[in-house]
Amino acid sequence: MSDVAVGAAFTTAESTAIRGDFAILSRTVRGGKPLVYLDSGATSQKPWQMLDAERAFYEQHNAAVHRGAHQLAEEATDAYEGARETVARFIGAQVQEVVFTKNATEALNLVAYSFSNAAAAGAMDGVDPALAARFSLGVGDEIVITEMEHHSNLVPWQELARRTGATLRWIGVTDDGRLNLNDLDTVITDRTKVVAFTHVSNVLGTINPVAAIVDRARAVGALTVLDACQSVPHRAVDVVDLGVDFVAFSGHKMFGPLGIGVLWGRYDLLAAMPPFLTGGSMIEVVRMEATTYADPPQRFEAGVPMAAQAVGLAAACDYLTALGMARVSAHEHVLTEALLAGLAQRPWVRVIGPVDGKDRSGVVAFVVDGIHPHDVGQILDDAGVAVRVGHHCAWPLHRRMNVTATTRASFAAYNTLAEVDALLTALDRVPVVFGTVV
């Protein structure tokens, strides 16, 4: 792939090679129809390189990480910590700033719980008071999110507000599916302690202006938390360039295994934070009376860690790095433009979200006039086209866009223009089946 421009979509030959790495893409569904998998926003498929890495760990190095001194324990620990280095490199982070979690939801909860756990007696002993104050949350303080958040970056903050007495506020969404930046100065104020927002909407596909939000949050001294689940798998993400304080993302949406997510945080903040889950691995000294805790990232990794999944996630990072993130995003952009153009030719379809490709990722949600998304999805499924239907864990956003549910197609590096055509062709059957075409 070296003779092709850095920012070019994959060639047909390259696409064929990529698809060959994902065995599941060659299977058929619903009575022999080729699978057209357009649900990578929910979870991605897995290349053999990732699967082999996980298998090799189990077959050759399996042992409990950070426990024991036998050879396998050393190898397993090296594999786990090596995976951390790979993931850190992939997002431009320092290795000790990368915390492995169960998933992105747990990563976001970890940060949210830091605020309420910080209020416990002695929780912030030894922490610089100015730093400790940033995690102090109570009546009169405000938490800011946006109206386009996935429930995983919404409910934990609602709950934090409930636990602490702080007030939850949010930045609104415009009719065309962008954050209403006119709200920034009125919603993010001196009372704001934390601003949590998504990098890319999992429904609208909108790429949010991180810098503008971070600038405002910094100006008022608020911490920033970025949900990067829909960005890290699809474009180059450098956590330092983004300027945020915390980033959460999941492994399974980026060709990695289920059961692992990542929290990245600035080291001085992680070092100030009290633990979330407690138990083995995360301790320094344990006495019957009290316990002191390990430094980050171990402080936030209680229990025997998911080493095989970490190894798999590192292999997925290597796979994406080999593809080239600039090319992955360029490729998905071509697919997105093609789908948006195809949908625009169908007046009975309405895209929910930006209708052009500007600042937009490969997540395209739409509604079909007079036909429920479950029925749309069923007709597509009958043609072998797998999309997601429902509210995609973003119920308030759907309410804001005046729809109950949507049909959502989402791309990954392995998708092709032929699959966009397959979706559009299957979609044309929908009004025919339901008799809405006159």
Next chain:
Amino acid sequence: MDLYQEIILEHSKRPLHAGLREPFNTQVHHVNPTCGDEVTLRVQLSGEGPSAVVADVSYDATGCSISTAATSVLADEVIGHSVKEALTSFAAMRKMLTSKGADPGDEDEIGDGVAFAGVSKYPARVKCALLGWMAFTDALTQAGVDICTTSASASASSASDNIMKVNAITSNTMEDS
């Protein structure tokens, strides 16, 4: 594809007995958390005990063709029938819908409901077909009907067992959270 039978499409386009009416004994509101579909359903009974008759079922629903049509068929099947007969229909409907395609349904028991036999091959859609039925049985319970003892003789298992199973199915949402 055998899911969208003509009868289902017809019921979904022109749902029978739709709209909320007076009088009513109880009103319930049920939601499918997967997709946000909702139904508000009212039940009016005449008479008491097992011999009580379903005088009216009225509803306001937003949902897919399967849930809309199923609620339409439900209303048409139970209005004017005894509570016991209505619960027999429910048991037969539930049995068919959870049969994974094995039970074609009995037209004598569920009328147009047999058109939903194909739904049972699509586990993710079973809860769509049961949304209205769950609301209906909930409304009966709130109206004082003891669903356990008003069990249909046609059903081998107890009606309370049926409710448990159906709850398990309807709460088995797809992947939304």
